[in-house]
Amino acid sequence: MRRKKRNLLTLSAISLAVGLFAILGIVQTQKASQTAALSHDLPGPQDPLPTIGGSFELVDGNGKTWRDTDFKGKPMLVYFGYTYCPDICPTALYNMTQTMDKLGNDHTIQPVFITIDHDRDTTSQLHNYAQNFHKNFVMLTGSKDKIDQAMKAYRVHGARASEERGGQDYLMDHSSIIYLMDKDGKYVAHFNHQTPPEEMVKRVRLHLEKRE
Numbered sequence: 001m002r003r004k005k006r007n008l009l010t011l012s013a014i015s016l017a018v019g020l021f022a023i024l025g026i027v028q029t030q031k032a033s034q035t036a037a038l039s040h041d042l043p044g045p046q047d048p049l050p051t052i053g054g055s056f057e058l059v060d061g062n063g064k065t066w067r068d069t070d071f072k073g074k075p076m077l078v079y080f081g082y083t084y085c086p087d088i089c090p091t092a093l094y095n096m097t098q099t100m101d102k103l104g105n106d107h108t109i110q111p112v113f114i115t116i117d118h119d120r121d122t123t124s125q126l127h128n129y130a131q132n133f134h135k136n137f138v139m140l141t142g143s144k145d146k147i148d149q150a151m152k153a154y155r156v157h158g159a160r161a162s163e164e165r166g167g168q169d170y171l172m173d174h175s176s177i178i179y180l181m182d183k184d185g186k187y188v189a190h191f192n193h194q195t196p197p198e199e200m201v202k203r204v205r206l207h208l209e210k211r212e
Helices: 002-033 088-103 123-132 144-153 197-211
Strands: 057-060 065-067 076-081 110-115 138-141 158-160 172-174 177-181 187-192
Touching: 057 123, 057 144, 076 088, 088 110, 088 177, 088 197, 110 144, 123 138, 177 197, 187 197
Parallel strands: 076 110, 110 138
Antiparallel strands: 057 065, 057 138, 076 177, 158 172, 177 187
16 A cells, blocks of 8 residues: 555656646747847857858849848848748748837838749749738749759758649748848848747847947
8 A cells, every 4th residue: 555655656746747847848948939049249158150141142023133232231130931831931021020110210120031932932923922011021032043042041941841732732841030130141140930029129129239
């Protein structure tokens, strides 16, 4: 009887510990999804920043050619995705739109969307898609080689999902990162598609204040 009771107490303790670790894990995951990455703008010792960003030459929904040098002098929020994305990309672009709205008349930040789906995201498709988000968005597409060059520069993953739906009906597996780049096109910080606009605004303003 005593051994049985001891075993029951041990199992209860283990269950309680597992439950506490699970709760702590959930809390930490939620915090991580809502927090911007650290960068050289923040006080205290920092790890060396990764090399992210580089040259590209793509076209927008109106057929205008844009190069990375065209954005020099203006910090950017950059996101890679595709217009047929059912949930993650719209969430990221909506949060970027809300961030731009909350920044108000401060147009020193340039929001940029670069597609990873050169087959379907034509200039006309991007032109129509852009109507759903902030008016200052520059949405870019191009040939597979041009897009691959931009993806490589930003260390972005993107490829067709293994599950084929047939023809032009397919999903893309891709990373979901919103990059904050400085006026020289250098990496400052990053967010994910679930980072609240308020956190992004706070981080962007911190960067802008440092520049002044």
